[in-house]
Amino acid sequence: MASTRLGDGVTGDAELIAAVRTGDAAAFGTLYERHAGAAWVVARQYTHSHADADDVVADAFTAVHGALQRGNGPESAFRAYLFTVVRRTAADRREKARRVEPTDDLATLERGTAWAGTAEEPALEGFERGVVSRAFHSLPERWQAVLWHSEVEGLSPAQIAPILGLTANGVAALAYRAREGLRQAYLQQHLQDPLDEGCRDVSGKLGAYVRGGLGTRESAQVEKHLDGCADCRALVLELGDVNHGMRAVVAPLVLGLVGLGALAHVLPVGGGLAAGAAALGTTAAGAGAAGGCGVTANSAVRATRCRWSTRCAVTY
Numbered sequence: 001m002a003s004t005r006l007g008d009g010v011t012g013d014a015e016l017i018a019a020v021r022t023g024d025a026a027a028f029g030t031l032y033e034r035h036a037g038a039a040w041v042v043a044r045q046y047t048h049s050h051a052d053a054d055d056v057v058a059d060a061f062t063a064v065h066g067a068l069q070r071g072n073g074p075e076s077a078f079r080a081y082l083f084t085v086v087r088r089t090a091a092d093r094r095e096k097a098r099r100v101e102p103t104d105d106l107a108t109l110e111r112g113t114a115w116a117g118t119a120e121e122p123a124l125e126g127f128e129r130g131v132v133s134r135a136f137h138s139l140p141e142r143w144q145a146v147l148w149h150s151e152v153e154g155l156s157p158a159q160i161a162p163i164l165g166l167t168a169n170g171v172a173a174l175a176y177r178a179r180e181g182l183r184q185a186y187l188q189q190h191l192q193d194p195l196d197e198g199c200r201d202v203s204g205k206l207g208a209y210v211r212g213g214l215g216t217r218e219s220a221q222v223e224k225h226l227d228g229c230a231d232c233r234a235l236v237l238e239l240g241d242v243n244h245g246m247r248a249v250v251a252p253l254v255l256g257l258v259g260l261g262a263l264a265h266v267l268p269v270g271g272g273l274a275a276g277a278a279a280l281g282t283t284a285a286g287a288g289a290a291g292g293c294g295v296t297a298n299s300a301v302r303a304t305r306c307r308w309s310t311r312c313a314v315t316y
Contacts, residue, residue, distance in 0.1 A: 010161075010162040010165070011027075011030065011165060012076075012162070012163065012164050012165020012166070013031065013034075013076055013077075013078045013079070013145075013163050013164065013165070014075060014076035014142070014164075014165065015165060016028070016030055016031050016078075017031070017068060017073070017074065017075060017076065017078060020065070020068045020069070021068055021069065021071065023069070028061075028065055028068075031078060032061055032272070033270060033271070033272050034162070034163070034269060034270050035078065035079050035082055035269075036057055036061070036272050036273050036275075036276065037267075037268040037269075037270070037271050037272060037273055037274065037275030037276035037277075037278075037279065038079065038083075038153075038262075038267035038268055038269070038275075038276065038279075039057045039060060039061075039082055039083065039086050039276070040053050040054070040057050040273050040276030040277070041262045041265055041267055041268075041276045041279050041280060042083050042086050042087065042255060042259050042262045042267075043056040043057050043060075043086050043089075043090060044262075044276075044280060045255075045258050045259045045260075045261045045262050046086075046087065046090035046091070046094075046256075046258055046259065047090060050277070050282070052093075053276075054273065055093070056086060056089050056090045056093060057086065057273065059089045059093070060082060060085045060086040060089045061082075063085050063089065064078075064081065064082055064085055074141060075141050075142075076141050076142050076145050076164070077141050077142075077144050077145035077148065078145075078163075079145070079148065079149070079153075079163065080144075080145070080148045080152075080254050083254050083255055083259070083262075084254050084255075087254075087255060087256045087259050130249060131186055131189045131190055131234075131235065131238070132186070132238055132245040132246075132248075132249040132250065133249055133250065133253060134185075134189045135182060135185035135186045135188070135189045135245075136182065136185070136245075136246075136249075136250050138185050138188070138189070139178065139181055139182060139185060140181075142164070142174070142178075143174070143177070143178035143181055143182070144178075145163075145164065146160065146164060146171065146174050146175045146178050147175070147178050147179070147182060147242070147246060147250075148246070148250070148254075149163060149164075150171075150175045151179075151242055151243045151246035151247065152246050152247055152250065152251045152254075152263070153263070153267050154263075154266075155267075155269070156168075157169070157171035157172045157175070158171075159269050160175075162269065162270075163269060179242045182242055182245075183207060183210075183238075183239050183242065184207070186235060186238050186239055186245075187203070187204075187206060187207055187235075187239070190203060190206075190231075190232075190235050191203055198225050198228075198229065199225070199229060199231070199232055201221075201225070202221060202222045202225045202232065203232070205218055205221075205222055206222065206232065206235060206236055206239060207239060209222045209236070210236060210239040210240045247263075251263065265279045265280060266279055267279065
């Protein structure tokens with residue numbers, strides 16, 4: 001694997017993940033500082049208090065750490081994987097609150113992660129089986145990661161650069177290749193579905209049609225077919241606007257329907273939990289109350305969760 005360390009010493013997520021798998025706790029601390037704030041914004045969509053969000057994020061990071069040490073989890077797409085675990089952690093905590101005898105099962109939190117294509121919300125079941133989801137999951141994980149950061153979160157190349165261990169120009173080039181790859185994957189997935197004769201006749205021309213590369217006669221043939229085919233019209237929409245499919249289909253599968261509210265905010269990169277509180281315009285107790293780690297000194301349970309933060313100011 002090519003080095004993912006930038007000239008200024010910033011290390012990309014893929015290299016940090018590889019280090020965590022070898023037992024490097026400091027590498028996981030860096031991942032925590034980089035992504036805990038964004039995870040906290042997602043957690044707040046599912047919780048009733050800042051303190052509950054702190055606990056969800058802590059439990060989610062513990063589950064992700066365990067997954068990585070067991071050889072599971074992502075290779076580079078850490079952030080979306082984490083968001084899915086946050087969503088499932090919040091759901092698990094709600095379920096435990098309703099049970100007389102709660103049980104701990106970290107495997108549940110890892111099940112159906114961002115790239116597994118499993119949604120527990122009935123409203124999302126159709127998304128999983130659709131062309132957009134199948135096409136996205138067929139891409140290399142690094143392409144999935146850059147598309148998530150750029151098309152769903154709306155981060156700039158400069159903001160994405162430290163996450164992927166690239167320069168801003170490198171991110172822009174990778175995003176371009178990933179978008180083109182996704183368009184091709186849309187077409188491939190579409191061709192795998194049963195097609196009638198009319199769809200087969202034009203399916204190979206849709207990519208060129210979107211790019212304006214067809215002649216007058218062929219364009220007219222495609223447009224005549226599109227007038228009467230809703231499936232091909234939908235595919236043309238996705239080919240022409242990658243952002244639409246990412247936000248309308250992939251984002252709900254990762255964040256859940258409730259969690260989509262997190263996208264109304266700029267999800268921070270770096271700064272620990274305090275950055276998440278700042279993104280939501282709050283400085284209340286909870287996130288950021290303990291030097292950025294989110295742990296309060298009067299919580300013995302949370303004391304063990306402080307190990308991921310390199311900026312904790314609490315002593316026990």
